[in-house]
Amino acid sequence: MEGRNNEGTWMRLEIESLSSNEEFARVTIAVFMSRMNPTLEEVNDVKTAVSEAVTNCVIHGYGNEKGTVYIEAETESDQLTVKIRDEGKGIEDIKRAMEPMYTTDMSGERSGMGFSFMEAFMDEVLVESEPGKGTTVTMRKRIGGCSYG
Amino acid sequence: MDKELFTYEAEGTVLIIHLPAELDHHNCLTLKYETDLLLEENYINRIVFDFSRTEFMDSSGIGVLLSRYKQMAGSGGTVTVYGAGQRISRILKIGGIYRLVNQYETREEAVYGRQE
Numbered sequence: 562m563e564g565r566n567n568e569g570t571w572m573r574l575e576i577e578s579l580s581s582n583e584e585f586a587r588v589t590i591a592v593f594m595s596r597m598n599p600t601l602e603e604v605n606d607v608k609t610a611v612s613e614a615v616t617n618c619v620i621h622g623y624g625n626e627k628g629t630v631y632i633e634a635e636t637e638s639d640q641l642t643v644k645i646r647d648e649g650k651g652i653e654d655i656k657r658a659m660e661p662m663y664t665t666d667m668s669g670e671r672s673g674m675g676f677s678f679m680e681a682f683m684d685e686v687l688v689e690s691e692p693g694k695g696t697t698v699t700m701r702k703r704i705g706g707c708s709y710g
Numbered sequence: 711m712d713k714e715l716f717t718y719e720a721e722g723t724v725l726i727i728h729l730p731a732e733l734d735h736h737n738c739l740t741l742k743y744e745t746d747l748l749l750e751e752n753y754i755n756r757i758v759f760d761f762s763r764t765e766f767m768d769s770s771g772i773g774v775l776l777s778r779y780k781q782m783a784g785s786g787g788t789v790t791v792y793g794a795g796q797r798i799s800r801i802l803k804i805g806g807i808y809r810l811v812n813q814y815e816t817r818e819e820a821v822y823g824r825q826e
Contacts, residue, residue, distance in 0.1 A: 581736050583735055583736050584732060584734060584736065605797055608767075609768050612766075612768040648799060668742075670742055670770075670777050671769075671776060672772040672776055674772055681804050
């Protein structure tokens with residue numbers, strides 16, 4: 562990057578709560594983080610984590626109803642922060658929601674591993690939620706762990 | 711678009727599902743619908759997932775594999791996978807799939823191989 566690569570950069574995206582937008586969200590973040598010269602593995606890790614968080618907004622936050630998913634990302638030196646927020650129904654018991662295999666979905670098609678995947682692929686995952694107000698997931702990852710810089 | 715398409719192939723009582731490039735919540739909805747129809751109308755005792763075209767997968771893919779596993783296990787059938795690259799293998803491992811489902815290198819092994 563020319564010039565101001567030591568300064569942080571940011572982006573903001575608002576999308577409709579549709580399953581077809583899950584791909585749009587993760588691809589957008591992948592393009593945004595490309596300025597950090599990530600490895601392919603790092604890009605894939607972040608894409609998976611973003612996909613999990615946006616899927617949660619669509620399925621659980623808004624219960625497959627209309628809504629807006631708010632996505633913010635910023636870079637600060639080698640640190641990537643991605644914040645994914647919905648104004649949906651919120652989570653009653655965050656600790657329980659984050660347990661592996663726990664799901665409230667009744668279709669039998671959900672693994673209950675969304676938060677586990679976010680934690681596996683990012684360095685830090687913070688979940689804030691208020692029932693009736695919505696949920697914010699903030700994820701951080703250091704990029705360039707394998708580079709020479 | 712072609713990259714989103716699932717294709718299905720039956721070989722005797724084995725159903726082979728060729729997965730698309732990306733496997734997420736969105737297209738897993740299609741997969742559930744289509745396999746439910748196929749399983750209703752055909753006697754199937756093994757489902758083989760072909761990951762050779764797949765480059766992206768999240769926990770939705772794990773959910774689909776688990777639910778098909780339960781469905782097959784309930785009637786004495788099995789689920790196998792083949793063609794998974796490094797990335798997909800890592801996801802399957804984190805998702806705990808290898809405790810339930812055998813992975814093979816080739817299609818032939820996945821279709822005819824014994825489940826341990």
